[in-house]
Amino acid sequence: MTRVEEVLAGMDATRAWQEELYRDLHAHPELSSHEVRTSAEVADRLTAFRYDVRRVGGGVVGVLANGPGQTVLARADMDALPVTELTDLPYASKVTAVDESGGTVGVSHACGHDVHVTCLLGAAAALAGAREAWSGTFIALFQPAEETGAGARGMVDDGLTDKIPRPDVAFAQHVLGHEAGVVGTQAGPALSAGDSVRIAVHGKGSHGSMPHLGVDPVVLAASIVLRLQTIVARETRPGEFAVVTVGSSTAGTKSNIIPDRAVLLVNIRTYDETVRQRVIAGIERIVRAECLASGSPAPPTFEYYDQFPLTDNDAEVTAKVSGAFRSHFGESRVIELGRVTASEDFSRLPDAFGTPYTYWGLGGFGPGQPLYPNHSPYFAPTLQPTLTAGTEALIVATLAYLGQAA
Ligand code: ZN
Ligand code: ZN
Numbered sequence: 020m021t022r023v024e025e026v027l028a029g030m031d032a033t034r035a036w037q038e039e040l041y042r043d044l045h046a047h048p049e050l051s052s053h054e055v056r057t058s059a060e061v062a063d064r065l066t067a068f069r070y071d072v073r074r075v076g077g078g079v080v081g082v083l084a085n086g087p088g089q090t091v092l093a094r095a096d097m098d099a100l101p102v103t104e105l106t107d108l109p110y111a112s113k114v115t116a117v118d119e120s121g122g123t124v125g126v127s128h129a130c131g132h133d134v135h136v137t138c139l140l141g142a143a144a145a146l147a148g149a150r151e152a153w154s155g156t157f158i159a160l161f162q163p164a165e166e167t168g169a170g171a172r173g174m175v176d177d178g179l180t181d182k183i184p185r186p187d188v189a190f191a192q193h194v195l196g197h198e199a200g201v202v203g204t205q206a207g208p209a210l211s212a213g214d215s216v217r218i219a220v221h222g223k224g225s226h227g228s229m230p231h232l233g234v235d236p237v238v239l240a241a242s243i244v245l246r247l248q249t250i251v252a253r254e255t256r257p258g259e260f261a262v263v264t265v266g267s268s269t270a271g272t273k274s275n276i277i278p279d280r281a282v283l284l285v286n287i288r289t290y291d292e293t294v295r296q297r298v299i300a301g302i303e304r305i306v307r308a309e310c311l312a313s314g315s316p317a318p319p320t321f322e323y324y325d326q327f328p329l330t331d332n333d334a335e336v337t338a339k340v341s342g343a344f345r346s347h348f349g350e351s352r353v354i355e356l357g358r359v360t361a362s363e364d365f366s367r368l369p370d371a372f373g374t375p376y377t378y379w380g381l382g383g384f385g386p387g388q389p390l391y392p393n394h395s396p397y398f399a400p401t402l403q404p405t406l407t408a409g410t411e412a413l414i415v416a417t418l419a420y421l422g423q424a425a
Contacts, residue, residue: 048099076177088155138409197382203356213362227275333375
């Protein structure tokens with residue numbers, strides 16, 4: 020038996036409780052930074068698997084020291100989304116919550132973080148149950164609030180680097196709209212850096228019939244929205260990647276009132292820090308110039324929020340893990356992920372330690388099952404082979420580093 024086979028020998032028993040746990044987590048989703056029930060469940064299980072369990076910044080970390088060797092960290096995110104689930108699954112979420120604006124929203128695992136938690140607990144159990152098959156330290160890290168970009172930073176700010184051993188390598192995975200049973204790897208930039216900015220520009224209020232007595236922020240905002248399109252079209256080198264989206268533009272209340280301000284919400288995605296800085300500088304330059312052009316009475320303000328770092332997979336780690344995946348899953352089940360324009364905050368965790376990492380995609384949809392993107396109210400990965408493949412992927416990647424006798 021290989022090391023991987025030794026660890027996977029107990030998977031039949033694991034699979035049964037994993038499916039039950041998954042349905043339970045799916046039916047009990049919790050919004051970002053409110054993962055109370057989920058983190059308690061995770062901590063209880065890790066304790067039962069005899070991990071040394073620590074609470075850090077709203078997350079839960081289980082450390083299993085198993086002799087000399089390297090240290091591997093695997094991470095799962097725990098939070099759900101303010102999305103009302105529209106699937107007809109027997110375990111569909113019926114949970115509602117009050118959001119930040121005071122309204123009632125449906126809550127569901129529309130991004131599949133319940134898959135991630137279930138797979139990592141399965142891998143943690145399998146590794147704990149076959150200690151003789153490997154040597155080193157395994158860290159199972161469950162983080163809150165990925166969707167808001169606050170969770171990984173919160174754990175780092177709470178002293179993560181002082182509270183757990185420094186990992187030599189770190190992994191994370193995400194269930195995506197690929198075929199279930201497949202894993203997708205990608206060296207280098209895999210997920211984009213994401214930035215949001217709230218831009219307020221000032222006008223001078225007036226009667227709608229007397230525009231000459233005011234400064235119209237609606238026209239100003241409209242000019243900005245159009246001019247911002249030139250950052251990608253005219254200022255970014257063809258072939259270089261950047262997205263600039265104005266997702267919201269608000270001003271005014273009535274047709275016959277010229278308001279005194281407008282607010283734009285702009286989203287930015289990039290794969291390269293130089294490009295990112297250039298795009299941000301371009302946005303600020305254009306906004307300031309348009310304000311000047313319109314005679315705006317006060318300078319604009321820029322408030323950056325929901326910022327996600329670049330996910331830049333280490334080439335060596337990715338090659339080693341991809342090779343281990345190919346020998347375990349077979350060539351046909353390991354695909355090239357390609358660059359994904361979505362963003363993640365996972366990389367803040369390994370970056371805090373200066374640890375190389377790789378982040379891979381996990382297929383979640385059976386043949387003939389309609390493919391819905393993450394965050395869709397219909398997003399519902401098939402239980403199997405998704406859970407088993409995700410669990411095996413974590414074990415196989417971990418044993419690529421810890422599977423040798425020390
Ligand atoms: Zn998401
Ligand atoms: Zn997600």
